[in-house]
Structure formats: structure tokens, C-alpha cells
Amino acid sequence: xxxxxxxxxRSLVRQPPRSTLGVLGVAAVGALLLDxxxxxxxxxxxxxxxxxxxxxxxRVTASDAxxxxxxxxxxxxxxxxxxxxxxxxxxxxxxxxxxxxxxxRDRQVTSVLLGVGGTAPVWTILRGRDPENRRDLxxxxxxxxxxxxxxxxxxxxxxxxxxxxxxxPPVEFRVSGVAELPFDTPETASAAARLVDLxxxxxxPGAGVADFLAVTSxxxxxxxxxxxxxxxxxxxxxxxxxLIGRVQQTGFTYFRQISTVLATIxxxxxxxxxxxxxxxxxxxxxxxxxxxxxxxxxxRRVVLDVLCESALIVGTGGVLSVPLxxxxxxxxxxxxxxxxxxxxxxxxxxxxxxxxxxHAGLLAATALLAAAYxxxxxxxxxxxxxxxxxxxx
Amino acid sequence: MEAHNRxxxxxxxxxxxxxxxxxxxxxxxxxxxxxDVPSILVSRxxxxxxGLTVGDEMRLATDVRGERSRTFRIAGIYEPTPDPMxxxxxxxxxxxxxxxxxxxxxxxxxxxxxxxxxxINVALADPADAETFSRDFNARAPGAFARPTSRATDSAxxxxxxxxxxxxxxxxxxxAATVFLLALTVMLVDERRETVGVLRLIGLPVRRIxxxxxxxxxxxxxxxxxxxxxxxxxxxGLINRFFQWRYDTALVFVRxxxxxxxxxxxxxxxxxxxxxxxxxxxxxxxxxxxxxxR
Numbered sequence: 001x002x003x004x005x006x007x008x009x010r011s012l013v014r015q016p017p018r019s020t021l022g023v024l025g026v027a028a029v030g031a032l033l034l035d036x037x038x039x040x041x042x043x044x045x046x047x048x049x050x051x052x053x054x055x056x057x058x059r060v061t062a063s064d065a066x067x068x069x070x071x072x073x074x075x076x077x078x079x080x081x082x083x084x085x086x087x088x089x090x091x092x093x094x095x096x097x098x099x100x101x102x103x104x105r106d107r108q109v110t111s112v113l114l115g116v117g118g119t120a121p122v123w124t125i126l127r128g129r130d131p132e133n134r135r136d137l138x139x140x141x142x143x144x145x146x147x148x149x150x151x152x153x154x155x156x157x158x159x160x161x162x163x164x165x166x167x168x169p170p171v172e173f174r175v176s177g178v179a180e181l182p183f184d185t186p187e188t189a190s191a192a193a194r195l196v197d198l199x200x201x202x203x204x205p206g207a208g209v210a211d212f213l214a215v216t217s218x219x220x221x222x223x224x225x226x227x228x229x230x231x232x233x234x235x236x237x238x239x240x241x242x243l244i245g246r247v248q249q250t251g252f253t254y255f256r257q258i259s260t261v262l263a264t265i266x267x268x269x270x271x272x273x274x275x276x277x278x279x280x281x282x283x284x285x286x287x288x289x290x291x292x293x294x295x296x297x298x299x300r301r302v303v304l305d306v307l308c309e310s311a312l313i314v315g316t317g318g319v320l321s322v323p324l325x326x327x328x329x330x331x332x333x334x335x336x337x338x339x340x341x342x343x344x345x346x347x348x349x350x351x352x353x354x355x356x357x358x359h360a361g362l363l364a365a366t367a368l369l370a371a372a373y374x375x376x377x378x379x380x381x382x383x384x385x386x387x388x389x390x391x392x393x
Numbered sequence: 394m395e396a397h398n399r400x401x402x403x404x405x406x407x408x409x410x411x412x413x414x415x416x417x418x419x420x421x422x423x424x425x426x427x428x429d430v431p432s433i434l435v436s437r438x439x440x441x442x443x444g445l446t447v448g449d450e451m452r453l454a455t456d457v458r459g460e461r462s463r464t465f466r467i468a469g470i471y472e473p474t475p476d477p478m479x480x481x482x483x484x485x486x487x488x489x490x491x492x493x494x495x496x497x498x499x500x501x502x503x504x505x506x507x508x509x510x511x512x513i514n515v516a517l518a519d520p521a522d523a524e525t526f527s528r529d530f531n532a533r534a535p536g537a538f539a540r541p542t543s544r545a546t547d548s549a550x551x552x553x554x555x556x557x558x559x560x561x562x563x564x565x566x567x568x569a570a571t572v573f574l575l576a577l578t579v580m581l582v583d584e585r586r587e588t589v590g591v592l593r594l595i596g597l598p599v600r601r602i603x604x605x606x607x608x609x610x611x612x613x614x615x616x617x618x619x620x621x622x623x624x625x626x627x628x629x630g631l632i633n634r635f636f637q638w639r640y641d642t643a644l645v646f647v648r649x650x651x652x653x654x655x656x657x658x659x660x661x662x663x664x665x666x667x668x669x670x671x672x673x674x675x676x677x678x679x680x681x682x683x684x685x686x687r
Contacts (some may be wrong), residue, residue: 017675018583021576028569032562099538160538251587253482257636262562269566273573282581335561339554 004301008308010287018311022277026317026363027324029270034325034359036263038349040256044248045193050343051240054122054182056093056214058219060228066246067212068097072162073235076210080117081123082231088217088224093118094195094210098202101158102139102191104147104168111143111189113159114164114181115198121179122214123192127151128177131193135200136176143189144178151177157191161202168203180261183343255348267362274370277312282374290386303375310371318363325359326351432468434488438469455498463497467640475644479525482639500515511626515539535654571664582606589676599677607666614665618658621636625649625657 005010060083063070073079076094084092094117097281102111116122121130123138128151131137137157149155158170173193181190199207215390218226221239226239237247282289289302329349336348433453435445443453447467454462467486473484489497495508517526523541530539582589592602629647636646 018576018579021579023570025572025576027571028565028572032565034571084467266566269569273577277576277580279575279578284580284584332558332561335557336554338550338557340550 004304004308005312007305008312011309012312013304015281018277018281022274023317023320025273026270026314027320029266029273030318030321030359030363031325031328031363033263033266033270034267034321034355035329036259036266037355038325038329038351038360039332040259041139041352042348042350043255043346044244046346046348047049047247048240048244049350050182050345051208051243054214055216057217057240058225058228058237059216059236059240059243060092060213060215061211062235064236066243067238068095068287072096073213074208076117076208076213078208079232079235080213083215083228085215086224086227086231088220088227089220090213090218091118091216093122093214095122095212095214096195096198096210098198099160100161100188100191100201101160102143102147103156103158104149104153106279107147109143109146109189111139111191113137113157113198113201114190114192115231116192116193117210121192123179123181126178126347128175128178131176131197133174133176135171135173135193135197137173137191137197138177138179138181139175140181140184140189140248141178142184142187142192144175146189149175149177151170157201159198159203161204168201171201171241173201175392180345182345184335184345186344190343202361203268221248249347263362267366269369272345273323274310274314275373276364277313278306278371278374279377281309282377286377286381286386287390290381290383290390293383294387295383299379302378302381306378307368307371310367310374314363314367318360321359322356323365430464430466431490431493433465433493434471435467436473436484436486437470437474438483439485439487440467442483445470447547453497461497463493465493472643475642553618567660567664574665574668576674578610578668582669582672582676589673602677603670603673607670610666610669611662613669614662616659617665618661621661622654622657623650645652 003271025274059067060079061067061070062073065071073094076096080092083089096115098113098115100111100113102109114122125138126141128138137155139155143277144150147153153175154172155175156170159171161168161170179192181192184190187274193201195210196205199205199209215224215237223243225237225239228235292301292302299347303359329351333347333349336342337344337346430450433451434496435451439445445467447469449467450464450468452459452462452464454460471488491510495510496505499505499508515526517523527539527541530537589602592597625647627645629649632647633645636642
């Protein structure tokens with residue numbers, strides 16, 4: 001195999017412009033193909049990573065809707081107590097979100113206010129500390145910059161709640177820290193406090209309402225979900241995998257479809273062009289190939305030469321396409337992340353070794369298929385007639 | 394102009410709700426029902442799946458056990474507004490008058506008239522007052538939030554971003570195509586090396602040959618671009634029909650507009666012509682004898 005490879009290499013080196021252009025073309029197409037493979041699963045992988053990072057492996061809701069999208073859980077403290085008592089469960093955190101206006105001096109911002117029960121925080125503190133005392137809250141970086149506040153400052157909070165009085169009075173909160181909250185979207189203010197403080201701000205202390213319960217299982221998420229379902233048949237429990245499955249069915253379909261369509265078109269495009277390049281190249285060298293056959297090169301050998309030429313072009317282009325594709329993915333990710341409602345920590349293009357393997361496999365198949373027609377031409381070349389034509393012309 | 398509760402941002406004009414697991418549906422015999430049965434609209438997909446037709450009566454309930462159900466008469470079948478973000482999920486939905494929805498979903502403990510709605514669409518006498526109206530409303534009604542519909546641009550922004558994404562993909566595709574095109578033209582020009590050499594030897598100046606190559610390039614690129622456009626126009630219907638069938642939607646996936654066609658021509662023709670000239674230029678710099686030599 002090394003002899004045909006060396007021969008193919010010499011053939012390519014002999015014509016640097018066309019070889020370079022062919023390799024660059026494959027690199028560009030390969031980069032696009034890699035990006036489409038990364039896009040097809042990117043959001044799902046990113047979402048899974050984000051969910052896993054929060055440390056909860058089961059979400060409990062009042063309806064079949066995704067957490068935070070459907071009906072609220074009434075009587076959340078009872079539900080928390082019932083679920084926490086299950087042996088399959090290690091911890092339960094009720095979570096509720098409302099909208100709020102935050103104001104500091106003459107500045108104000110509309111924010112999402114997260115109320116979290118229990119002690120395990122769902123955010124990452126950047127400056128300051130967790131809200132430990134009554135009417136403490138953490139805010140995200142955008143809210144801190146918009147209001148011009150740092151930990152220790154006091155802000156006025158006017159909540160707009162779905163449960164409780166329609167217009168609760170404004171209350172003062174102390175900013176205990178600046179944090180990165182889960183599912184924060186760019187240029188959106190968000191804040192988080194203890195659930196009891198959110199209920200206070202809503203003017204309904206002890207309302208016992210939660211959007212959903214975040215549960216940490218004792219080790220087996222699926223068993224915990226089943227146990228919760230049995231203990232509280234009025235509630236729905238989803239493991240992270242089940243949630244991802246539901247999201248996969250209902251959301252993000254557009255990007256999966258477009259990546260499939262574009263990957264198919266890209267492959268077809270690459271196949272067509274490499275076939276044309278190799279075919280024209282072989283047609284220009286028919287005399288040379290016939291001479292080699294006359295000198296004793298076997299049919300298998302000349303066919304292998306063409307295959308190796310294709311493999312070299314596609315292989316070199318494929319290797320170049322990986323860094324190019326990663327750079328391109330970063331650029332495309334920046335474009336797509338400007339879409340409203342996309343959390344900062346989510347990415348459309350997520351690198352995974354499996355995608356790289358699939359990319360290599362697709363390019364190998366392209367090299368093989370693209371070489372098929374020129375290999376056929378070389379294999380069926382009439383040696384004597386070709387040499388005669390060459391001499392006459 | 395729309396006003397809605399801040400926690401439930403989806404305004405619904407003519408109450409719509411999805412038939413998810415919470416909604417039990419049973420077709421019933423029309424003869425068994427009272428004459429003042431409220432009317433509803435049923436999505437095409439739901440009608441097809443359940444074999445429903447206009448005039449049929451059906452019972453809707455808000456729980457899977459079918460308790461507190463109510464009978465409705467199908468007044469029409471509608472095509473849901475296509476939504477690219479919901480591609481792949483079949484819209485099994487019904488639309489009903491708001492009072493009917495409230496009566497169906499109202500909790501026993503909630504007195505009639507005190508239910509909540511998610512959004513109220515307001516048509517102002519003068520649409521130019523939208524900003525002022527929103528400010529006034531937000532100051533007077535702390536529990537609700539009003540915003541002009543012209544500012545409710547989340548979905549518009551989504552499509553602007555998607556358009557940019559498609560433009561970026563198209564740019565990379567054009568770049569890859571240009572590289573391949575150059576490779577092909579280099580090969581084709583090389584194939585005509587001897588002919589060009591002979592033309593040089595019989596006295597044709599480089600400029601004249603270059604002009605000929607340019608005209609040839611424009612013609613080939615023009616014909617290629619036209620062929621590409623015809624191919625796109627021909628496949629437009631096929632692609633749309635396939636994906637509309639695949640996802641059971643009225644969404645238009647591909648639309649070749651005159652603007653798109655013009656952009657394609659404006660990119661493809663100059664690109665093809667320039668690629669031909671660039672590929673020929675290196676060849677034409679060589680002497681006629683060197684070119685004609687075998």
C-alpha cells in the first residue's frame with residue numbers, strides 16, 4: 001500500500017496548484033460538515049450538561065409540562081416532606097420564580113426573581129456570599145451593572161406574583177452577592193433569594209407554592225422518579241434523561257433538521273466536486289496510465305493509485321477541516337447565541353469525540369465513493385488503443 | 394398592543410390550548426346533545442387523527458379521567474399558524490371562545506368572572522399612542538404588564554438571527570465552491586495549454602486571448618447559474634412538499650424569491666468569470682513556444 005501512496009503523493013506534488021485547491025476545498029466542506037454534526041446534538045448536549053451541573057437528577061412538577069412552564073405545585077411543603085422521606089431521595093429543593101422590579105436610587109431593572117427553598121444554592125457566587133439572612137438576595141452580573149450595586153447595597157424590590165395579592169408592596173432587600181444563575185440569558189437581569197423571602201415579597205407568607213421541586217436522588221434517578229410517582233400520584237417526576245427526551249421531542253428540532261439537511265447537501269457537494277476533480281485529472285493522464293500499464297503496472301495497482309490520490313486529497317483536507325471547523329463553530333455559535341431566551345451557558349455547537357469519528361467516517365466514505373468512477377475509467381482503460389491515440393495526437 | 398401577566402407571556406386571542414395529556418377527547422353522537430352546544434375549531438392535524446368533521450360533537454375535559462367534561466360542536470377545521478420553533482411536534486389543538494374555556498377550566502372554588510386570562514389584546518383608537526398607553530397602564534396596574542406589539546420582537550429577533558446564521562453558512566459554502574471552482578478551472582485551462590500556445594504563436598495578443606477567456610467564463614458561469622436556478626426552482630416544490638409531509642405542517646421551507654435569484658446570479662456569474670481569468674492568467678504569462686511545446 002505504501003508504494004501506491006507514494007506514487008499518488010508524487011502525482012499530487014507534481015501539480016501543486018490543483019492539489020492545493022482540492023485540499024483547501026475539502027477542508028472548507030469538511031469544516032462545514034463537522035459543524036453540522038456538532039450542531040445536530042449541540043443544544044441537547046449543552047442542556048444535559050447544564051442540568052447535570054446543577055446537581056439535581058429528578059424534577060417534580062404538577063403537570064406534564066416542562067418545569068416552570070406549567071401549573072404550580074400547591075402545598076409544596078407537604079410535597080417536599082413526603083418526597084424527602086423516601087429512601088431513594090437524598091434532598092429536595094422547592095423552586096419558584098416570579099417577576100420583579102429592582103430599583104436602586106434612580107436606576108431600575110425588570111428581573112426574574114428565583115425563590116429557592118432548602119440550603120443547596122443553585123447558583124455560583126462570583127462576589128459576596130449566599131443569601132443567608134432574612135431579605136438577602138443575590139443578583140446576576142447584568143443586574144449589578146444596570147443598578148450599579150455591589151454586595152452590601154440595598155435594593156427596593158417590587159414583585160409581580162402569580163399567587164397572592166395583585167400588587168404587593170415594595171420591600172427592601174440587601175444584595176448579599178453577585179452570582180451566575182442557572183439559565184441566565186444575556187442582557188437579562190435575574191435575582192435569587194430564599195423561598196420564604198420571595199413569599200414575603202409577594203405579600204403571601206407561607207403560600208407554599210413552587211413551580212417545581214428539584215430532587216437529588218440517593219444514586220438511582222430512575223428509581224427515585226418511580227418512588228416519587230408512587231408516593232405522590234398527583235405529581236409528575238422526570239429524570240434529567242426524561243427531560244432531555246421531552247425537550248428533544250418538542251424543542252430544538254429546527255437545528256437538528258437543518259443540520260441533517262446541510263450535512264447531506266455538503267456531503268453531496270463534496271462528493272460531486274472531488275469526483276469531477278479526480279475524473280478530469282485521470283482523463284488528462286490517460287496516456288500516462290496506459291504507459292504504466294504497458295510497463296507492467298497491474299490493473300489493481302493503477303486503481304489503487306487513484307484511490308490513494310483521493311484518500312490523500314480528502315485525508316489532508318479532512319485533517320485541516322478540524323481546526324477550521326472548530327473556529328467556524330465558535331463564530332456560528334456567537335451568531336446563534338444572539339437569539340432571545342438562550343441561556344449564556346448553553347451552546348449550539350458542542351464538541352464531542354463521537355462527532356469527530358462520524359466526521360472521519362463520512363469523509364472516508366466520500367473519498368471512496370468519489371474515487372469510484374475514475375477508478376473504473378482506469379481499470380477499463382484499453383492500453384494499446386490509448387497509447388496509439390496518444391502517439392497519433 | 395397587548396397586556397399580559399408577566400409570568401405567562403403568550404397572548405392568546407381566541408383561546409387556544411393544546412390537547413396534551415390533561416385533555417381527554419371523545420367524539421359523541423350529535424343527536425344526543427342539547428341544541429345550544431358551543432362551537433369550537435379543530436386543527437387539521439387533530440381532525441385527521443381522530444377522524445373529526447365539521448358538525449361533529451365532541452367532549453372535552455381538563456383531566457384524563459374525563460371528569461367535568463363539556464360537549465362542543467366542531468364549527469370548522471383550521472390550519473395552525475406554522476411555527477418553525479415547533480417543527481416536529483404535531484399541533485393537536487382546538488380553539489374556542491374565551492367564556493367557554495373559562496367555564497371548562499374554572500376551579501369549583503373560583504366564582505365566575507374572577508378567573509384569570511394570560512393576555513388581553515388591545516386595539517387603540519390611535520395606534521401611535523401605544524407607548525403612552527403602555528406607560529400609563531404599567532403605572533396604574535402593578536400586577537400586569539403592557540407593551541406595544543411593535544416592541545414584542547422576540548420572535549422577529551429569532552428570525553433575524555436565523556437569517557444571519559443562514560447567511561454565514563451560505564458564505565462558507567460559496568467559499569468552498571470558489572476553491573473547487575478554481576481547482577477545476579486550473580485543470581481545464583491546463584488542458585487547453587497547447588491551443589492557447591498556438592493562438593499566441595499565430596499572433597493573438599495576450600489581451601485578446603484573455604478577453605476570449607473572460608467572455609467564455611461569463612457565458613459558462615451564466616449558463617451554470619441559470620441551470621442552478623432552474624434546478625432550485627424545480628426542487629423548491631419537491632423539498633417543500635417532502636418536508637410538509639414529513640412534519641405535517643404548512644410551513645414553507647424553501648422559497649426562491651426574485652431577490653434570492655438575483656443575489657445568486659450576482660455572486661455566481663462574476664465568481665465564475667473571475668475564477669476563469671485568474672486560472673488563465675498564470676498560463677498566459679508563459680511564452681507561446683513554451684505553451685505549444687508537447
